[in-house]
Amino acid sequence: xxxxxxxxxxxxxxxxxxxxxxxxxxxxxxxxxxxxxxxxxxxxxxxxxxxxxxxxxxxxxxxxxxxxxxxxxxxxxxxxxxxxxxxxxxxxxxxxxxxxxxxxxxxxxxxxxxxxxxxxxxxxxxxxxxxxxxxxxxxxxxxxxxxxxxxxxxxxxxxxxxxxxxxxxxxxxxxxxxxxxxxxxxxxxxxxxxxxxxxxxxxxxxxxxxxxxxxxxxxxxxxxxxxxxxxxxxxxxxxxxxxxxxxxxxxxxxxxxxxxxxxxxxxxxxxxxxxxxxxxxxxxxxxxxxxxxxxxxxxxxxxxxxxxxxxxxxxxxxxxxxxxxxxxxxxxx
Amino acid sequence: xxxxxxxxxxxxxxxxxxxxxxxxxxxxxxxxxxxxxxxxxxxxxxxxxxxxxxxxxxxxxxxxxxxxxxxxxxxxxxxxxxxxxxxxxxxxxxxxxxxxxxxxxxxxxxxxxxxxxxxxxxxxxxxxxxxxxxxxxxxxxxxxxxxxxxxxxxxxxxxxxxxxxxxxxxxxxxxxxxxxxxxxxxxxxxxxxxxxxxxxxxxxxxxxxxxxxxxxxxxxxxxxxxxxxxxxxxxxxxxxxxxxxxxxxxxxxxxxxxxxxxxxxxxxxxxxxxxxxxxxxxxxxxxxxxxxxxxxxxxxxxxxxxxxxxxxxxxxxxxxxxxxxxxxxxxxx
Numbered sequence: 108x109x110x111x112x113x114x115x116x117x118x119x120x121x122x123x124x125x126x127x128x129x130x131x132x133x134x135x136x137x138x139x140x141x142x143x144x145x146x147x148x149x150x151x152x153x154x155x156x157x158x159x160x161x162x163x164x165x166x167x168x169x170x171x172x173x174x175x176x177x178x179x180x181x182x183x184x185x186x187x188x189x190x191x192x193x194x195x196x197x198x199x200x201x202x203x204x205x206x207x208x209x210x211x212x213x214x215x216x217x218x219x220x221x222x223x224x225x226x227x228x229x230x231x232x233x234x235x236x237x238x239x240x241x242x243x244x245x246x247x248x249x250x251x252x253x254x255x256x257x258x259x260x261x262x263x264x265x266x267x268x269x270x271x272x273x274x275x276x277x278x279x280x281x282x283x284x285x286x287x288x289x290x291x292x293x294x295x296x297x298x299x300x301x302x303x304x305x306x307x308x309x310x311x312x313x314x315x316x317x318x319x320x321x322x323x324x325x326x327x328x329x330x331x332x333x334x335x336x337x338x339x340x341x342x343x344x345x346x347x348x349x350x351x352x353x354x355x356x357x358x359x360x361x362x363x364x365x366x367x368x369x370x371x372x373x374x375x376x377x378x379x380x381x382x383x384x385x386x387x388x389x390x391x392x393x394x395x396x397x398x399x400x401x402x403x404x405x406x407x408x409x410x411x412x413x414x415x416x417x418x419x420x421x422x423x424x425x426x427x428x429x430x431x432x433x434x435x436x437x438x439x440x
Numbered sequence: 441x442x443x444x445x446x447x448x449x450x451x452x453x454x455x456x457x458x459x460x461x462x463x464x465x466x467x468x469x470x471x472x473x474x475x476x477x478x479x480x481x482x483x484x485x486x487x488x489x490x491x492x493x494x495x496x497x498x499x500x501x502x503x504x505x506x507x508x509x510x511x512x513x514x515x516x517x518x519x520x521x522x523x524x525x526x527x528x529x530x531x532x533x534x535x536x537x538x539x540x541x542x543x544x545x546x547x548x549x550x551x552x553x554x555x556x557x558x559x560x561x562x563x564x565x566x567x568x569x570x571x572x573x574x575x576x577x578x579x580x581x582x583x584x585x586x587x588x589x590x591x592x593x594x595x596x597x598x599x600x601x602x603x604x605x606x607x608x609x610x611x612x613x614x615x616x617x618x619x620x621x622x623x624x625x626x627x628x629x630x631x632x633x634x635x636x637x638x639x640x641x642x643x644x645x646x647x648x649x650x651x652x653x654x655x656x657x658x659x660x661x662x663x664x665x666x667x668x669x670x671x672x673x674x675x676x677x678x679x680x681x682x683x684x685x686x687x688x689x690x691x692x693x694x695x696x697x698x699x700x701x702x703x704x705x706x707x708x709x710x711x712x713x714x715x716x717x718x719x720x721x722x723x724x725x726x727x728x729x730x731x732x733x734x735x736x737x738x739x740x741x742x743x744x745x746x747x748x749x750x751x752x753x754x755x756x757x758x759x760x761x762x763x764x765x766x767x768x769x770x771x772x773x
Binding site: 339 | 633637646647656665672681682685686689691708710711747
């Protein structure tokens with residue numbers, strides 16, 4: 108038929124055809140030996156051993172990953188917030204009336220003090236204004252164009268280069284072990300879908316996220332959707348398990364997060380029957396990335412760190428457990 | 441690793457390893473030769489020909505199917521409504537106070553005249569009462585148990601035997617041709633997920649449907665969801681393209697429905713760029729199944745039939761185009 112499978116398919120294929128997928132070698136070369144790596148490899152071996160007591164059928168091997176701070180860098184601010192600011196500037200350039208609105212005025216004059224004091228209402232208005240008034244396809248086009256040119260202020264690389272190499276290896280290892288990998292992000296679902304296939308090998312329907320409402324319009328038997336300036340779902344905190352149920356329809360057996368916004372997802376995973384693995388990235392590497400946890404404004408990790416300590420969930424030290432942070436070569440674009 | 445891929449993977453594998461998937465033979469043996477079958481086979485050949493002008497990359501080969509009346513029998517009433525009635529009777533047996541509520545009273549006395557006059561509010565209350573107050577997992581367990589024992593009043597077979605054999609073949613053919621197949625149903629998403637894998641080979645995350653709200657509850661770091669007696673989303677009419685965007689994240693290139701509730705999905709598919717195929721099951725076979733269209737209370741097909749006529753969408757005659765209706769052997773259970 109001339110078709111080729113997506114990358115997950117190629118790995119599964121290699122396994123089934125008897126070709127070596129390289130697992131005689133280390134499947135996680137950017138993970139240093141230690142408790143976290145041992146927990147991951149041991150868990151995968153247990154749930155995939157058809158003769159063992161912890162075997163999990165392939166259709167139940169669901170792994171969910173937060174995105175910001177778990178799969179890519181979220182400091183000094185969420186990438187999507189940078190996108191929203193740039194988009195607000197571009198919109199104001201086309202429509203000067205927007206400069207009268209306080210949120211836009213602060214952005215245009217780069218008034219960091221005013222921006223730091225944005226209320227939730229102002230932030231919501233900003234997201235609504237910059238993420239609506241177009242079709243979902245147009246929005247994805249815009250966000251992808253932006254990702255192709257924007258650059259991280261410290262690392263001077265495209266944001267899509269700042270995905271975590273150890274996590275790319277983990278996603279690949281899980282898929283080759285019969286898992287389906289999902290992103291469950293507080294970010295906008297269409298924003299993250301714009302790069303998830305290229306950067307993580309995760310197709311759009313396996314990305315769950317926050318969303319705006321849409322309106323359906325039809326004319327001459329042709330239908331279109333319009334993104335509205337109103338929130339449909341905030342995929343953070345309790346919203347994560349709720350959306351996991353709505354979109355994925357079964358409870359993860361592995362969940363990976365990095366902040367209190369992921370706690371509910373970790374608790375939901377932990378409460379399932381049978382073998383479970385809960386993991387948290389601990390950002391403790393100011394040299395190679397950032398160091399932050401209990402007091403951070405972005406990606407606060409406080410209650411979830413206590414829960415991990417109480418329950419023996421794996422806390423992954425970026426400094427100690429990861430031999431590399433970012434890929435040497437770009438993954439997407 | 442001792443894992444085996446799901447059935448779609450096996451077919452893709454057979455293709456790629458050069459084994460014959462049987463397509464030297466007819467991939468759609470239960471479809472009679474005619475315009476509908478020719479439209480399907482021609483479309484699949486065009487979008488999978490890498491050297492042709494209509495080639496569509498695998499990741500964009502999204503096919504969406506309505507369920508009731510498109511993949512299985514929806515007459516004389518939706519299967520899920522029969523489930524709700526049986527469940528209401530079981531609930532009233534446990535809680536006699538429910539008998540005081542008019543909707544329950546009508547059901548318990550089998551008052552068909554009163555049931556036929558149920559208002560939308562009463563129907564909504566009934567669905568809410570019978571589909572809430574438990575975890576999503578418990579609900580799926582209940583609905584699966586019911587499907588194992590319930591029987592269709594005319595065909596005297598389990599409802600899961602009343603899937604359409606030609607559509608099973610079509611789903612298999614599409615997946616073997618690099619499509620991802622999705623269900624987009626007005627039915628409850630968890631109800632349909634309870635049998636979609638076994639009957640259609642479609643995993644839970646590829647089932648989009650109507651849903652109730654849920655509440656997240658956590659205790660001792662363990663999280664659970666509770667289904668609430670409130671509607672989250674009605675996946676019918678304009679709700680279908682809205683949920684396709686939310687769950688699938690790209691526009692289908694093939695959509696298959698059977699009623700006006702599918703019109704918006706068909707219009708949304710039709711409006712995309714590049715090759716598209718829109719199909720409608722026309723129930724015109726009273727002998728082997730049912731005959732109904734413009735005046736039917738269940739599965740009304742009126743405006744969508746006009747649109748199909750105007751735009752050349754394929755209208756599939758159950759009587760003429762399908763050599764078989766139901767599988768000889770059960771597909772699920």
